[in-house]
Amino acid sequence: MHPSHSPATLVGTDNRRRLKRIAFSILAVLLPLLAMESISRIVWHTCVYQQPSNEKLNAMIFWEEAWKKDIPYMFTPNSQGRIASASTHINSLGLRGADVDLASSNRRIFCIGDSVTFGYTASSDLQTYPALLERQLRDRGRAEIVMNGGMPRYRTDHMANYYQRYVSVLTPQYVVILGGWNDLNDYVLLPSSDTSSAKLYRWAAEQIYTVKLAVKAAQYLRPKMENPDLRPSAYVAPEGYDRFERNLTHLLQLVHQSHATAYVCTIPHAYGATETLSMQEKLKLVDAAPCGKLGQIRDAVEEFNRRIRRVAQCCNATVIDCSSVNRVDYFADAIHPNDLGDLMIARLVAHALAADLQAADKLGNPRPVGGL
Numbered sequence: 284m285h286p287s288h289s290p291a292t293l294v295g296t297d298n299r300r301r302l303k304r305i306a307f308s309i310l311a312v313l314l315p316l317l318a319m320e321s322i323s324r325i326v327w328h329t330c331v332y333q334q335p336s337n338e339k340l341n342a343m344i345f346w347e348e349a350w351k352k353d354i355p356y357m358f359t360p361n362s363q364g365r366i367a368s369a370s371t372h373i374n375s376l377g378l379r380g381a382d383v384d385l386a387s388s389n390r391r392i393f394c395i396g397d398s399v400t401f402g403y404t405a406s407s408d409l410q411t412y413p414a415l416l417e418r419q420l421r422d423r424g425r426a427e428i429v430m431n432g433g434m435p436r437y438r439t440d441h442m443a444n445y446y447q448r449y450v451s452v453l454t455p456q457y458v459v460i461l462g463g464w465n466d467l468n469d470y471v472l473l474p475s476s477d478t479s480s481a482k483l484y485r486w487a488a489e490q491i492y493t494v495k496l497a498v499k500a501a502q503y504l505r506p507k508m509e510n511p512d513l514r515p516s517a518y519v520a521p522e523g524y525d526r527f528e529r530n531l532t533h534l535l536q537l538v539h540q541s542h543a544t545a546y547v548c549t550i551p552h553a554y555g556a557t558e559t560l561s562m563q564e565k566l567k568l569v570d571a572a573p574c575g576k577l578g579q580i581r582d583a584v585e586e587f588n589r590r591i592r593r594v595a596q597c598c599n600a601t602v603i604d605c606s607s608v609n610r611v612d613y614f615a616d617a618i619h620p621n622d623l624g625d626l627m628i629a630r631l632v633a634h635a636l637a638a639d640l641q642a643a644d645k646l647g648n649p650r651p652v653g654g655l
Contacts, residue, residue: 316493319493320491320492320493323492323493323496324492326496353440353441353444354441354444354445354448355434355436355437355441356434356436357377358373358377358378358379358434359373359377360373360374360375360376360377361373361374361375366403366435367403367404369402369405369406369407369408370407370408371408372408376430376452376453378430378431378432379401379402379408379411379431379433380408380411380413380414380430380431381408383428383430384428385452385454387428389426389427389428390427390428390456390457390640390643391427391428391429391430391453391454391455391456391457392413392416392417392427392428392429392430392455392456392457392458392459392636393430393432393453393455393457393458393459393543394412394413394416394429394430394431394432394433394458394459394461394632395432395433395442395445395446395458395459395460395461395462395534396432396433396434396437396442396460396461396462397433397434397435397436397437397438397442397461397462397463397464397465398433398434398435398436398464398618398619399412399433399461399462399464399550399551399618399619399620400412400413400431400432400433400461400462401431401433401434401435402414402431402433402625403435403619404615404616404619404620404621405621405622405625406622410622410625410626411431411433411625412461412620412625412626412628412629412632413429413430413431413432413433413629414429414431415625415626415628415629416429416459416629416632416633417429418629419629419630419632419633420633420636420640423633423637425640427457427640430453430455432445432453433461436465437462437465438465438466438469438470438530439462439463439466439527439530439531439534440530440533442460442462442534443530443533443534443537446458446534446537446538446541447537450537450541450543455541455543456543456544456643457543457544457546457636457639457640458538458541458543458544458545458546459546459547459548459603459632459636460531460534460535460538460545460546460547460548461547461548461550461605461628462550463527463531463550463584463587463591464550464573464618466523466526466527466530466587467523467527467573467583467584467587468573469523470520470522470523470526470527471519471520471523471524471527471583471587472517472518472519472520472573472574472575472579472580472583473517473518473519473520473523473574474517474518474574475515475516475517475518511562511565511566511568511569511577514569514574514575514576514577515574515575515576516575516576517573517574517575517576517579519575519579519583524586524587524590527587527590528590528593528594531547531590531591531594532594532597532598535547535594535595535598535600536598538600539598539599544601544639545595545598545599545600545601546600546601546602546603546632546635546636547591547594547595547600547601547602548591548602548603548604548605548628548631548632549588549592549602549603549604549605549606550584550587550588550591550605550606551605551606551607551608551609551613551620551624551627551628552580552581552584552606552609552618553567553568553609553610553611553613553614554568554577554580554581554584555581555609557577557578557581560611564611565577567611567614567616567617568580568611568617569617570616570617571616571617571618571619572616572617572618580617585606588606601635601639603631603632603635604631605628605631605632607627607631608620608624608627608628608631613627
């Protein structure tokens with residue numbers, strides 16, 4: 284028998300052929316995927332992702348980086364940029380709005396919060412609720428300075444850390460707290476599945492550009508195609524409510540330690556009567572909304588508001604009932620008020636502050652020196 288026809292040689296030849304077929308099959312799958320990924324990267328960087336200009340980049344420090352740190356990011360003082368849809372001016376204190384004269388003898392009101400306080404969907408710096416609050420007070424003949432301490436994506440623990448670090452500079456006499464959506468999103472209403480496959484999907488959505496493009500397309504089309512009544516349920520984490528309550532209590536304690544008067548706003552929302560809303564109104568309530576059914580979001584926000592009232596009572600803070608801002612036409616999306624909603628909030632806060640400000644006038648209270 285010829286050596287090339289021996290059984291061992293034939294087996295080796297068959298194995299090589301089998302390996303070649305496997306290799307070709309793998310290449311037949313990988314090459315199109317690699318080509319698709321390359322095309323997706325080109326499309327992403329040329330058509331979808333816009334590299335921020337220096338103007339935009341200078342307006343924020345680490346907007347999407349390390350947001351789980353004690354203070355996720357800070358705005359760059361004296362910068363200008365576009366955040367969401369509006370041009371935004373960041374003053375010398377790193378806060379949105381006009382510059383603040385810290386040497387002024389006028390009392391200062393510090394509005395601390397998340398993107399709702401910041402005015403994420405406000406049409407301009409002048410249409411945020413803190414700016415409108417100052418205008419409301421001016422119309423009442425008052426001269427208090429209102430500072431916008433809203434920071435998009437901040438939770439209440441971030442607010443407490445920020446306040447503790449910067450209160451000695453800001454030295455407010457009155458502090459108005461309005462926040463909680465990010466606590467709800469991070470700690471209470473969670474995706475119902477946190478399996479290995481879900482973790483793999485989140486990794487792919489961050490690292491694989493083909494998946495990123497698909498997710499981006501889905502985000503664009505979802506508000507137009509999604510049936511709000513068929514949203515999947517979220518997992519409701521009861522311990523998230525307790526964490527929010529602890530963080531809010533800590534923030535209020537810091538406010539009292541700084542010798543400022545504290546006010547806490549309940550969270551404005553339009554989820555109260557979702558059963559009577561039109562489909563168009565329901566679609567607005569899923570745009571930028573936390574996960575979960577509309578009823579779950581309503582129940583979670585109302586539980587937050589109950590906790591806010593309880594904490595305020597325990598910490599001797601005044602509650603401002605902003606949950607009365609509850610019509611869909613007061614909102615630009617699921618959680619952010621539009622200009623009309625910001626005006627309604629400003630009116631409620633101005634009304635709540637009026638009596639205390641008048642009492643302070645009679646007592647001749649000076650502005651605080653500040654510090655904890």
